[in-house]
Amino acid sequence: MQNTMWAARQRQHLAQIAWSYKWLKAPFIIGAPMRALAGPELAIEISAAGGLGFIGPPVKIADAGADLAKASQLARTSASPALSAHLATSGTLPVGIGFQTWTTALDEAVGSLQQHKPCAVWLFAPKRGQEELDEWTVALRKAEPEIQVWIQVGTLREAVAAAASSSPPDVLVVQGAEAGGHGRAEDGVGLQALFPEVFDATSECSIPLIAAGGIADGRGLAAALSLGAAGGAMGTRLLAANETRISTGYQNEVVRASDSATSTVRTHLYNHLRGTYGWPQQFAPRTVINRSWIDHQEGVSFDKLKILHDDAAKSGDAGWGPNGRLATYVGAAVGLVHDVKPAASIIAETRDEARAIFTFNSNFLGGGE
Numbered sequence: 534m535q536n537t538m539w540a541a542r543q544r545q546h547l548a549q550i551a552w553s554y555k556w557l558k559a560p561f562i563i564g565a566p567m568r569a570l571a572g573p574e575l576a577i578e579i580s581a582a583g584g585l586g587f588i589g590p591p592v593k594i595a596d597a598g599a600d601l602a603k604a605s606q607l608a609r610t611s612a613s614p615a616l617s618a619h620l621a622t623s624g625t626l627p628v629g630i631g632f633q634t635w636t637t638a639l640d641e642a643v644g645s646l647q648q649h650k651p652c653a654v655w656l657f658a659p660k661r662g663q664e665e666l667d668e669w670t671v672a673l674r675k676a677e678p679e680i681q682v683w684i685q686v687g688t689l690r691e692a693v694a695a696a697a698s699s700s701p702p703d704v705l706v707v708q709g710a711e712a713g714g715h716g717r718a719e720d721g722v723g724l725q726a727l728f729p730e731v732f733d734a735t736s737e738c739s740i741p742l743i744a745a746g747g748i749a750d751g752r753g754l755a756a757a758l759s760l761g762a763a764g765g766a767m768g769t770r771l772l773a774a775n776e777t778r779i780s781t782g783y784q785n786e787v788v789r790a791s792d793s794a795t796s797t798v799r800t801h802l803y804n805h806l807r808g809t810y811g812w813p814q815q816f817a818p819r820t821v822i823n824r825s826w827i828d829h830q831e832g833v834s835f836d837k838l839k840i841l842h843d844d845a846a847k848s849g850d851a852g853w854g855p856n857g858r859l860a861t862y863v864g865a866a867v868g869l870v871h872d873v874k875p876a877a878s879i880i881a882e883t884r885d886e887a888r889a890i891f892t893f894n895s896n897f898l899g900g901g902e
């Protein structure tokens with residue numbers, strides 16, 4: 534690695550992000566688009582706190598328009614001068630929105646953006662790889678030229694394909710195996726190894742790289758920036774934000790669970806129990822282990838598990854927990870989440886911790902004898 538080239542590239546990436554999203558405060562924190570859970574309230578709070586909030590992919594396409602309309606209303610009434618300044622000078626909202634391309638009709642997604650335009654669209658989980666992402670990118674740019682396209686990848690191969698594409702994204706999110714929600718089913722690699730390799734392999738292009746996976750506090754953010762990231766995306770930590778659209782039972786589990794090596798597993802069992810089929814086989818979600826998984830391991834039939842699951846779904850918050858049966862998707866850093874608090878506090882504390890680490894590093898590790 535040539536240090537000076539590495540630093541120059543990261544500086545350029547930071548400048549590109551700062552230019553595109555002028556309200557962001559460094560170090561840059563992105564609120565990941567968690568399906569259904571990351572709503573407009575969460576996304577706007579993150580952006581108002583100097584991050585960039587993404588609304589999660591909608592369950593029904595009509596939800597996307599409704600969420601963006603709500604985000605527009607919240608942005609207009611936000612006390613944040615930086616968000617007001619963005620609205621006054623730009624035709625886009627200071628939040629993004631995510632889509633899972635494998636399960637969403639492209640024309641419907643584009644249509645949902647017409648009235649209230651997010652500043653960015655985050656694409657993930659194609660069935661047909663880069664070809665599908667290219668189709669989305671071209672259509673989005675044609676319909677909404679101001680919108681920035683973000684693509685999340687989980688392998689070096691995917692990253693290189695996105696960077697080499699004739700329609701490359703504006704921002705590439707590199708997702709390590711630590712990530713919550715869906716990630717690589719079998720070929721995931723930890724962020725510490727994956728990110729620098731992607732950084733080096735994409736040196737010919739000028740796409741800023743954002744790191745995702747296992748960033749739950751300022752230490753994780755500082756580590757990601759040290760790997761060359763222009764910012765860090767957080768999902769799991771934000772599951773425990775006041776503004777997240779999440780059941781209390783689920784949120785309690787996020788706070789309770791620790792030691793993810795033994796308390797979580799990547800499996801499609803819970804997708805199937807919920808009636809979700811068809812995910813491209815290269816992806817699988819990480820969930821907190823509960824009775825559904827334990828019984829499955831012990832040989833209980835799927836039909837029986839489904840009946841028990843559906844009963845649990847009717848029991849409200851009791852459906853989650855060690856004796857619960859419902860999907861509790863989280864990342865490997867779930868053991869670092871100890872409390873529920875406002876998103877603005879999570880963003881500010883994470884940023885402050887990362888800054889303190891860099892000050893410490895500069896003072897004590899920065900080349901002195």
Ligand SMILES: Cc1cc2nc3c(=O)[nH]c(=O)nc-3n(C[C@H](O)[C@H](O)[C@H](O)COP(=O)(O)O)c2cc1C
Binds near residue numbers: 570655711746863864
């Ligand atoms: C509950 C949950 C749902 C998620 N849903 C999506 C999604 O719909 N689309 C997407 O691109 N990423 C999704 N993600 C993954 C995030 O984009 C991101 O990669 C991940 O949260 C980063 O790792 P972390 O959870 O350790 O912070 C989800 C993550 C979680 C925890």
